[in-house]
Amino acid sequence: MAVTVGLVAQIIEKIAPKSWAEDWDNVGLLVGSGSDSVERILITLDGTLEVVEEAKAYGAQLIVAHHPIIFRPLKNLRADNAAARVPLRLLGHQIGYYAAHTNLDQSIISSSRALGEVLGLQEMKILEESAYNLIPIPKRDETARGYGISGYLKKPEKLGPLWKRFLDSLSQSGIYAQPYELSGVRLAGSLEKEVRKVAIVNGSGGRFVPKALFKGADLLITGDVDHHAVLDALEGDMAVGDLGHFLSEAPMLQAMYQYLTAEKSLQGIEIRVSSLNRSPWLG
Incomplete structure (x- = not known):
C-alpha cells in the first residue's frame, strides 16, 4: 500500500492531535495534498528556503x-513578498509541508522531556497542565498533556558544576540529530546555589517563570x-539557564525521527533529519 501525506499526518496526530494546538497556532498540512x-x-525545526532546497535535492515529497510557515494572514503569493517565498518554492517543487507545533510541545516526544532525561531528572511531571487535564471525565482516553516538565535531581548539586x-x-x-554548536547559551544565578528541583520548557519559556x-x-x-523575566526569577531565588530557542527544541527532531522510523506502516520510506537547519545566531 502506498504511503500518503495523509497517512503520515495521521501517525503524527496519534501522539500530537491537532486539537491540542493553541487557538493562535497553525498546525497540520499547510502546503500540498493529503493524497x-x-x-x-525530511524533518526540520524551521521551514527555510535552504531546507526546501535540501528537501528537493534529497527527493523528499514531504517536510x-x-x-x-504561515502564521499571519498571507495576503498574496507574489514573488516579492518575503512571507510567500517558502510556500511558493514548496509549490514549485511539489513538496508538502506539515507542521506540528504547540500540539507537539505538549506530547510525549517534547524536547522538555528529552532534556529532562539527559539531566537525569526523577519524578518528572508536567509543569503547566492543559486545562483539559483538569476536567474530570471518566474513562478519558487521551494522554495527559501540558507544557514543560519538572523533576528532581538524584541529589542536590551546585549550579556551576551542574x-x-x-x-x-x-x-x-545523541538527542541532537546533528552536531550543533552549543554556543550562545546563558546562565543566571549564583554558581554556588544548590539545585534540587529543575523545571524545563522548550522554546520561548519566559512566561513560565x-x-x-x-x-x-x-x-x-x-x-x-x-x-x-530573568530578574523576576532571581528575585524568587531561582536560577535560569537559557539554551536559546533552537537548541531547546532541536531534540524533538531526533525524537520525531525515531517515532516515524519505528512506525510499521512507514517501513520502506526514507526519512532524514535536515543537516542545514541551525540556529540563525552566529554565536
Whole structure:
C-alpha cells in the first residue's frame, strides 16, 4: 500500500492531535495534498528556503516541521513578498509541508522531556497542565498533556558544576540529530546555589517563570528569556539557564525521527533529519 501525506499526518496526530494546538497556532498540512504519495520525508525545526532546497535535492515529497510557515494572514503569493517565498518554492517543487507545533510541545516526544532525561531528572511531571487535564471525565482516553516538565535531581548539586555537566551531557547524548554548536547559551544565578528541583520548557519559556517559581524549582532551563523575566526569577531565588530557542527544541527532531522510523506502516520510506537547519545566531 502506498504511503500518503495523509497517512503520515495521521501517525503524527496519534501522539500530537491537532486539537491540542493553541487557538493562535497553525498546525497540520499547510502546503500540498493529503493524497500525495510519499517516498522520502525530511524533518526540520524551521521551514527555510535552504531546507526546501535540501528537501528537493534529497527527493523528499514531504517536510515535517515543528514551526509553521504561515502564521499571519498571507495576503498574496507574489514573488516579492518575503512571507510567500517558502510556500511558493514548496509549490514549485511539489513538496508538502506539515507542521506540528504547540500540539507537539505538549506530547510525549517534547524536547522538555528529552532534556529532562539527559539531566537525569526523577519524578518528572508536567509543569503547566492543559486545562483539559483538569476536567474530570471518566474513562478519558487521551494522554495527559501540558507544557514543560519538572523533576528532581538524584541529589542536590551546585549550579556551576551542574550546568557544566548538563552541557557536556547534551554534547554526548545523541538527542541532537546533528552536531550543533552549543554556543550562545546563558546562565543566571549564583554558581554556588544548590539545585534540587529543575523545571524545563522548550522554546520561548519566559512566561513560565512564575509557574516554575510556584512549583518550587531551583532552576528553570528554557529559551528566549527576556531581561525582566530573568530578574523576576532571581528575585524568587531561582536560577535560569537559557539554551536559546533552537537548541531547546532541536531534540524533538531526533525524537520525531525515531517515532516515524519505528512506525510499521512507514517501513520502506526514507526519512532524514535536515543537516542545514541551525540556529540563525552566529554565536
